Amino acid sequence: MAPVEVADGRGKNLLGAADSASQGEISQAQFEYRPLSRNGELIEVIPGAIATQHSGSGKANQYFLRGFNLDHGTDFTTFVDGIPMNMPTHAHGQGYMDLSSIIPELVEKIEYGKGPYYAEVGDFAAAGHAKMTTMSRLKAGGIAKFSAGQYDYYRGLLAHSNPLGGGDLLYAGEFNLYDGVWDVPEDSKRFNGLLKYSLDRQDWGLSIDGKAYTNSWVATNQIPQAAIASGAIGLYGSMAPSDGGTSNRYSLSSNVWQQGSHWKNTANIYALYSDLNLYSNFSGFTRGEEGDQILQTERRVQTGTHAEHIRYQKIFGFAMDNSIGLQFRHDQIMGLGLYETRNRQTLRPISNSDVGVTTVGAYLKNQTHWHDKVRSIIGGRADFINNDVRVRSTGSGDAGVNAANSGNRGKVMLSPKAGLVLGPWYDTEFFVNGGYGYHSNDARGTTLRVNPVDGSPAVDDNGLSTARITPAAWSRGGEAGLRNNLIPGLNSTFTVWWLQSSQELVFVGDEGTTEANRKSNRYGFEFTNYYQPTDWLTLDADYALTTAEYADDKSHVPNSVGRVISTGATFMAPNGLFGTLRFRHFGHMPLDEAGNFWSGDTNIVNLGAGLKQKQYKLEIDIFNILGSESNDIAYAYAYSYPGISSDEGILQHPVEPRMIRGTITVNF
Template structure:
């Protein structure tokens, strides 16, 4: 039947087939998702495992806990399993709930590693409608765009890696700062994504969407690779796993260097390591993981368009050659799960130590015509937290039902500061703060399958926050507390003719910087009073979606969505951070398609159209700066097993308003990346990636704000500032599996 299993024992594996699964296959479908006709899709299943085979109760729990319908995978459907890249995943952790919205889904690790990318964070562009870009040095957190949001570095997209939050609240550079520089794509087992505030497990920063990245417990064969490429790109990676005691030890190490095309080279230098010990399965087992990352770099930030037009600098030049930074991240995390006849219990805990030093100059000589406007943003913190949850298997009037109850907690101990600098030498202090911020959440979710064509989810989430700020100016010290209760509702109708209809409503939130919730005076001018902002800001979203497989091999989804915010988080160019702004409303449509032409060739395409506006009345205008109206992507992936493999991807990032009255707009950016490679029978693989294949002269990102070059008027000049797309580049990778 053409079924391929890539994990011999574990809670889940990847299955690809063109005919219905044989009843003799040890696969457990979810009770809450009726099985439909498979058609060359990537499917999540519980793989054969002695522990499960010995326990019917465990098998029943797998039935409840693994979303195994053809519609479970949105972005991953149709990808040839394991083809198209040197990386790729063999197995990953089970989902804890069936797919409840048309805009939710799972991307396999193999699909993630099929994509030729410039930087690690770009692998998340496998999530339909998500743009990942950069406006500074390669060691800095990426810029994210989704559903009409300029999410800056993570204001409204919640990202987790292996159960640990990546977003940092009350951060030195911007609220929700989510740095994925420590991500090793070849270790990714799966990416689970949600869009909209409809999911009880998603809390802070998750209103536009959430992304949960799971790492592998083991690799089928050890991996060693080396890459070289244009502009001084060099990378080495090794991943190995082996039995140890009753479990498995996995070790991975990475080193990377990159200069980029910039007149002042990035000189990125980073090292990365992962050590993981695991036993059992996702339903009955545990793992303990340590991670370490360190990086340093120079930065070419966005530059004024007038400086390039006048020949003062080139497209890859800089106004302040001393910008840059360094970062580090150390973490220890653990997960545990156990199943019994009544359900599944899971728990995870983590401790993270992170540091960041950023030196940026966005306005040049506007505020300080002598020394310049460079500033140092410092952030040092220890984050601790965890989650404990129980899924209860039950019945309601004889109908299959799940009840999920969970608690989450997090505590950030933060030292955060903002300083004026010249060539990275401190010349003044704007503010220096110690912040302690804690939060706790309780969530409940009830999921019932009422008939063969109707299932519902009704949930509620309650969040409480408490923050204490000790500032160098006592007038800005204080405490802030806030809480929200967020209902979540979901309805799934069908299938009829291999088609399902999803209806969702939910309320969510993002937190604001705790310093803004206790501030009373301007740090730069103690005589100038400032208003405090709410610690938590509510969002309200809804969507209706249709997902169909009526055409053989094609998975197509159309979703209409709306999201309202009480207060928008916007990037402020002259401050280099995000600040609360006006209320907003977004509505739009997403269309996602994945077509498996053959077992070795697939096509995908998606587009998002969004109307984003401030919802109040203001003479300045109602456009939301940097909010994308149109995002589209398309790709072709080929290859299976040994032999040739390849990928061709197009990504279109439409024009955006840069100020509220829409008088200044960015240009569109269209990029094409390509990959061609060969897998030999002996485990050696060779691949060549071509990035920006067509040599587009475009922008990674654009802003509009006033800045001042030497000799310009004291009030500066309002101008478009852009970070250019890197020119055409090639990267050669040679890898061996053993």
């Protein structure tokens, strides 16, 4: 049953189209007037999701959803024009998802889903996924945009599209400079470029696009709470003024599609190069006066493809869609290293490896309309993961250690998925979904046998290594919910869900590594609302409540956000005046398993206002108008600072203060 489309994005009527209550779509119109302080906040348009920033504007955001501290993307995956953004076996963290290479004004739509119920999505998607699609052409003509704000914030964008050879050529360039409020200026310099050619022939089409991104920055990392209280460090001070890094990403991809009356084929192929040099200090001076700074570095070549065939059939009188898909991805990671450094000068290596990670996935999906009010979605996927690790050097300097920690490990993951949709009755559909998913683990951990620093063995009573981890860990979950469009202009969903993860991946700040932790359970509910009572007013309000605990002893999962509230209002008057007000809240969260340390609540209010005419738009955005200095993120672990030390203290990331930005946009 085809949905009746009354609007784009969250205003679209998805009755008869969505596979779950927690699935949705957001269009450019939903964030065109929304103040965005960073690219990662594109994820925050997904109800219940949080994106925070620390360690500078060039580093991937830290994400939170459904009680997961997703670190930089471990259990939430994003695709941009078909390219998976999450990086397995990354220098900084498993599943690293940096969205800095996206130009927000050129994102046409974001499709999202939560939970492991979607057959076409594999690695890193247990908590959810997002698929971003960039525009093929600019409907309003070219864009020239310039923003300036406090703390030396400057951003410029130039984009245009032209007809070419029966298709459309879109090209854009962006720069962003920022110092920030920090005692040590961030000195961020970000540049983005995009070139995309699209062709649409009704029954077939293609797009070819290239993207380029480069960034450099100085970071203010977490600082001791006790040092702030004593006055040793200001709220915007730094333990290591030379922290920061450089990052580059260059990609080329192609998407093609063809359709007939009873079938459709789609395929994409991509290749990209990326690199990162990241200097961080997570613990201060536990090693001595030289400090604890480390360098995490890598160079990566990633290639892949995704092909899908869909047939629209009628078997035994029942209408059904059958899909079959094949996915391939290979990441060749060179110079994957961890080093002890001081002021960005290398002191000694900890490890340096070359790693190849290959994933092959195949999936089947059947959607059957058993009745006008009953349809089922049955699917499953099989993924094969192969890790090839070659350790080049370690802190021990022992060739035997290098050989012991090298090798190949593989694993096959089978992930069944199912869903049932009932209705609609009174413009209300009911959903039940369940399924398995997984996240891959860092390849270096799957072949590790001895300590790379001193070569000491890590074995059990049978002489088997206890340091090695499985190449992948499963997740399983289910949800029940409803979607309601009874009131004209109001889209509401209510979902109750549960998710179990066989293995947590926890970032170990004072070592700069990711380690496996115990099985966990999460459960909660979400209530989302999007209301457009008139052409000039849009309201939204989303509430999510989550409980997260380890399965064996019911202890807290650290950094699991239990309560998320996001609400806002946007008005657009006929004369072009517009305004938007947004409120974001995430509740206090445990910083350790015992619950001895907790972070405080965070409340952030952003305000935007301006005037839009056919050829130009003027706007002023005020971020964090309450001037809140609550912690975006805090951690509990050992640190040392001159005159102040703790075996288990609190390190916090300072939040940016109130900030004003002005923007002028000209269409030509």
